[in-house]
Amino acid sequence: MTAPTVLLADDHGAIRAGLRIMLEAQGITVVGEAADGDVAVRNAAALRPDVVLMDLRMPGRDGVSATREIVDRGLGDVLVLTSFDEDELVFGAIRAGAVGFLLKTVDAPTLVQAVRSVAAGEGALDPRVTRRALAAAAQGTAAPAPAGPEQPELTAREQEVLDGILQGWSNAQLAARLRISLPTVKTHVSNVLTKLGARSRSHAAALVRSREE
Numbered sequence: 001m002t003a004p005t006v007l008l009a010d011d012h013g014a015i016r017a018g019l020r021i022m023l024e025a026q027g028i029t030v031v032g033e034a035a036d037g038d039v040a041v042r043n044a045a046a047l048r049p050d051v052v053l054m055d056l057r058m059p060g061r062d063g064v065s066a067t068r069e070i071v072d073r074g075l076g077d078v079l080v081l082t083s084f085d086e087d088e089l090v091f092g093a094i095r096a097g098a099v100g101f102l103l104k105t106v107d108a109p110t111l112v113q114a115v116r117s118v119a120a121g122e123g124a125l126d127p128r129v130t131r132r133a134l135a136a137a138a139q140g141t142a143a144p145a146p147a148g149p150e151q152p153e154l155t156a157r158e159q160e161v162l163d164g165i166l167q168g169w170s171n172a173q174l175a176a177r178l179r180i181s182l183p184t185v186k187t188h189v190s191n192v193l194t195k196l197g198a199r200s201r202s203h204a205a206a207l208v209r210s211r212e213e
Contacts, residue, residue, distance in 0.1 A: 004119035007047060007076065008033045009040035009063065010055040015104075019053060019111075026112040037061030044075040050119040052076045054098070056089040064092035071097030071199065079118045081106075094206050097199035100124035121186070122170045123201045154195060161188040165201050166208060 006028055008016045013035070020030045031047045034040035038061045044052055052070055056063035067078045079100040080093050090101060100118050102111065103126050114124035154162060157178075164174045174185045189201070198204035 003027050003029050004050045004115055005029045005031045005047070006115060007031060007040065007043055007049040007052045009035075009037070009052060009058070009066065010081070011035045011058040012055075015055075022108045022111060023115065026108070028112065028115055037063060037066030040066045041069050041075070044070050045073070049076045051115050052078045053115070054078050054080050054093075056080060056082055056093060062089070064089055064096050067093050067098050068096035077118050077121075079114060079124060091206070094203045095199065097203070099200045099202065101202065102126050103128065117170065122172075125168055125202060127168065154192065158188055158192050158195070161185065162192050162196075162204070162208070165189070165192070166205050 006023060008019050008030060010016050010019070010033075016033050016035075020033075023030055031049050032043045034043050036058045040052065040054065040063075041061075052067075052075075054063045054067055063080065067080070070076055070078055077100075078093070078096075078098040079102065080090070080098045081102055081104050082090055082093075083104050093101070100114055100123050102114055102124065106114075106126070117124045157180075160178055161174060164177065169177065171182060171185045171189065174180075174189075175182045178185070180188075192198075193200070193204055196204045196207055198207055
């Protein structure tokens, strides 16, 4: 299997250096770095990494705005590195299309596995970040979703897939638990996101939680 390629976006050089060491020690290729959002977008366009490991709080253009452009232009999947005091930025990143969230205290094995999961087309959510984001979204802290039907019509299988997404299951776990093939899972996930008007699995979960309240 080809090693995933990663672009590091963080305004602290020491953090980028540490992340590079952690990733490259496990065979993941770091193709570039960026110290602000504008450079992250330019480098993503030039290098086309599998994963952009994105800090949210950077000088100049922040990580949320950069994430939105990277996702909209299809320049790579965004895996966010966050901390507990950045709830509003986390919500913004969810709406912008980030597919994963990790805390900056993450250990090397978890980080490496998250990068590999995102590169393989799945999500990577730290449960502590997910609980905070979804709880606050349900309480109305996050910006409201666009007006529309409260709950789109899903098939029975799509509802099962959505239930799994809400539980944090990966595509592989969905396939095993629902006893269907991985390509079929990916098709159902895509259909669910389209019907919900969601940009990512985490965005879908936040939308559902907010509608349930």
